Amino acid sequence: MARITASVYTSHVPAIGVAIDQGRTAEPYWRPLFQGYEPSRAWMRDNRPDVVFLVYNDHANAFSLDLIPTFAIGCADSFLPADEGWGPRPVPLVQGHPELAAHIAHSVIQDDFDLTIANRMEVDHGLTVPLSLLFGQPRAWPCAVIPFAVNVVQYPVPSGRRCLALGRAIRKAVESFDAGLNVQVWGTGGMSHQLQGARAGLINRDFDNGFLDRLIADPEDLAQMPHIDYVREAGSEGIELVMWLIARGAMAAMPPKLIHRFYHVPASNTAVGHLILENP
């Protein structure tokens, strides 16, 4: 059967993708950030998954205001990188895993989570920047990817509690899939940042590091945190952090093994956080 071996958490700042695509990762501004991902790249070479279930949010690229799905699962064979207004990122086509995606959709919907099925969808920096951070610049991505888009653009977004429970339903779904696949679940977005208004540029190190502590040690308690705390403390776009609870909920019930933890300010407007947790 398929099993979830690890979860990976990372910010997905678009400027990180630009720095990679333009070969600027060794510049003084960017070097400390990319150094923080070197242990992760090494770990990934030894722990390559067959499938990444990648939780992210679309930033007005695949979904306009015509349709705003709260949870959308990508069931296509492949997903094109979107032109977000600057031209598409020069990254490989994202290969899906339609069999596992359809299986998860079936199981999770039966568990009362009303997913939207996306059979054609472009993917933006929210999905491709994490792939670049963990896999670098290969000719083809080394594994299949199931995109899982969460609405965190239009309020209200799903609650932390709902996200944690959804993660558990995803775990149950993966573990009931017959093929012997190594699956990782990634939670992306955050950490503290605000991109609008007079409060743009907000960063909250204490909040962010407390979030990382609680995500590792007590996700059940963290999942009770109301939206207003994210927005007030971590900025209007810091609300993306609820998505990390989906990946955390997909982990086994016993305490995970912490493989890597990294935090850096700034990447453009944003605090960057990163964790790798392995199932025991």
Place this chain on the structure above:
Amino acid sequence: MALDKPYTDIPGTTVFDAEQSRLGYHLNQFCMSLMRAENRARFKADERAYLDQWPMTAAQRQAVLDRDLNRCIALGGNIYFLAKIGATDGRSFQQMAGSMTGMSEEEYRAMMLAGGRSVEGNRVLGEDGDAQPHHQPQGRR
């Protein structure tokens, strides 16, 4: 009974909720059209004519022409949609975000390099942080 909106007392912050989304529908959909290279070219060739094709309010059209992102957001715009205008102009997210504070590009970049804006004094309207209304616009003028 009124909806619970506990987020209206945060300084310098507009939460993009269903009400804002309704106000800004056509403004944001105009922004989406700029994802196509040929539309970006048409917009740049004659901004006003391009905007006139969209059933936006006069105030929304003017805010776009002025590149006044704070005004766009007050009129229902969302930053991820408005970013398409910035992309069309060749501006980065950091330049766009900074433009909403009143700081120069250099001042905003320096603030981020120094660790970003502090949340202290900026959690609730009526405190004394740099994002409060009585401290706008920010930056040296």
